[in-house]
Amino acid sequence: MTRPGPRVAVVGGGLSGLVAAYQLSLDLPGAHITVLEESAAPGGALATTDFPSGPMELGAEAFICRRPEAAGLIDELGLTDRLEHPGTLGPAILTGGRLEPMPTGTLMGLPSDAGTLAGVLDPEDVARAAREPEIPFEWPPGADVSLGDLVAERFGPAVVRRLVDPMLGGVYAARSAGLGLRQVVPGLAEALDKGAPSLTEATRRLTARRATGPVFATLNGGYRVLVEALGRASGAEIATGSRCTAIRRDGPGYAVDVTGAGGTRSVGADLVVVAVPVPRALPLLTAIGGAEAAAGSLSGIRTASSAVVALEVDRALDLPQRSGVLVATDEPVPYKAMTFTSRKWPHLDDRPGHLVRVSFGRLDDDEVLDSGDEALTRMAVAGLADVCGSDPIVMHSRVRRWQDSLAEIGPDHDATIAGIRGELAQRVPGLELVGGATEGVGVPACIGSARAAARRLAAQWQD
Structure with missing residues (x-):
């Protein structure tokens, strides 16, 4: 039977x-x-919501298309023709009250050439990062350590605050000190296992063999x-x-x-x-x-909560020619990242207004999230005004909260x-x-x- x-x-x-x-x-x-x-x-x-102009994401925005899991599933489900890729604009770092382009040749914020960091770091911090290859380094193959602690020890804490934490904060909602190197940047751990003599050299090896073509995709x-x-x-x-x-x-x-x-x-x-x-x-x-x-x-x-404020603002606002803004952890603003969605994704740039997402929430820092939806929206609009230099006219807005949803x-x-x-x-x-x-x-x-x-x-x- x-x-x-x-x-x-x-x-x-x-x-x-x-x-x-x-x-x-x-x-x-x-x-x-x-x-x-x-x-x-x-x-x-x-979580896709509907603005009057069309769909808008309130949760995850994209996936790494070079990994096979998402691309394979999308193909199985017959959705490959719905794939969209971002444009060529890169993000900026908000540090010292100014926007600086993300330095070239970095991997999750780790530099392969300290010489590219001048716009983001002070001269003494650039000099410290440049000395990293000269510092003796022992790496037991198979080891796993705190990513943030290792970067701070090797490159200096400024690289953590102004590059690594901003890069990872939007995804993990945790500072890099609480994240494991092997889980978050497995390629770097593998390069160290294979004998790379420094973090600079390990990062250089990985960035040198980056595949061409888009890194991210959405539907x-x-x-x-x-x-x-x-x-x-x-x-x-x-x-x-x-x-x-x-x-x-x-x-x-x-x-x-x-x-x-x-x-x-x-x-x-x-x-x-x-x-x-x-x-x-x-x-x-x-x-x-x-x-x-x-x-x-x-x-x-441990887990962290987060929130996203999604906005559609009048196109009279002069958005920076960037895909978004990552915020240094020593910057005195309440939000952790800002995505200029219609700048980043060309297929969404036909809306009546600019689409923008503003993200809040880090592990052990829930004070901002205790604010109500209206207050969070005001913070998002004020942050956008500071970045753009003028007040936006908000056409539509939505707030979505994620309670204890991101694991460290x-x-x-x-x-x-x-x-x-x-x-x-x-x-x-x-x-x-x-x-x-x-x-x-x-x-x-x-x-x-x-x-x-x-x-x-x-x-x-x-x-």
């Missing part, structure tokens, strides 16, 4: 949850998959296009307005308690994917017998996650944890993590 397909509960309908559902539908064609999403719509950090119509395609292709039942309050063992499987508009119900599942941010995942895992140790390890991963990916993060997965596999079989706190932040990383977890679950079911 043919074994019936499993019942699958996916807790969280963001990118990771939707990709896991899609992969499970491929690997287990008979599965009945239910995606439980607390909010009113799936997508999570992929015409917004990430909503990807979210909808994943929902259709997975064939999953997507239950919005459904908050998972508990996961309990139920015989060989699980019972997932869900609260929604119709009250509380229990969803039976043979396989479970937990695809929610760390603070939401922790109580769910802690309550499952056998998952206490895994939850304890997960609790050590610290040194030896891979080992921590491997330990968590090992505990879950041994003590809570049939349950997987995915999302930005596992393989790292970013669309390709989340896709890769979710597909790998789904394949492990499918293999368990088929054994």
Whole structure:
């Protein structure tokens, strides 16, 4: 007799949850998959809103197209003809109250030639960075350390404040001192493993072999296009307005308690994917017998909140000829980055107004985020006015907040996650944890993590 397909509960309908559902539908064609999403719509950090002039992203804006995970999924879903790439404009650094072009030959803010840093750093800081190759350097192959601490030690703290932290802050919402080198810049760690004698030389080797062509891509119509395609292709039942309050063992499987508009119900599942941010995942895992140790390890991963203010402003405003502004961490402004969306993406430059995104929120710095939406919008508009030298006329605006959604990916993060997965596999079989706190932040990383977890679950079911 043919074994019936499993019942699958996916807790969280963001990118990771939707990709896991899609992969499970491929690997287990008979599965009945239910995606439980607390909010009113799936997508999570992929959040496309509608301005009167067209779609605008309030969450993730783009992905690295040189990594295979996102490009491969988009091709599978038949969306390749929707790909769009940014123009040629680069970002500026806001430092010392002025905008300076991002220096050439840098990698995540690390310099391959200190001579290019003169506009961003003071002369004495440039001189210190230039001495980096002369400082004795020992690197044990396979090691992982704090990226920010290593850069400060080798190049000086000014390189961290004015280059590395601004580059990484928009993605990780954490200062580089709390980020692991191997997870955040794996190519640099590999170059050091292979014997690069200094950070300057390791960076030079990587920048010298950069592939030509665009680095980033997005989808015409917004990430909503990807979210909808994943929902259709997975064939999953997507239950919005459904908050998972508990996961309990139920015989060989699980019972997932869900609260929604119709009250509380229990969803039976043979396989479970937990695809929610760390603070939401922790109580769910802690309550499952056998998952206490895994939850304890997960609790050590800190998370940050953030907010995006999206604006459409009258084209009378003279935007800088830059893709956006990255803010040095010693600059006295409340926002951490500003994207001139319609400058950066040529396919969006046909709107009646300029599109601009202003980002707020860093780890351990939530004071700004305590402000209401109107106050955040005023800060965004004031910041844009300072950068442009005149007050913008705001045509449309939206605020979107992301509570505890960005994980601090610290040194030896891979080992921590491997330990968590090992505990879950041994003590809570049939349950997987995915999302930005596992393989790292970013669309390709989340896709890769979710597909790998789904394949492990499918293999368990088929054994």
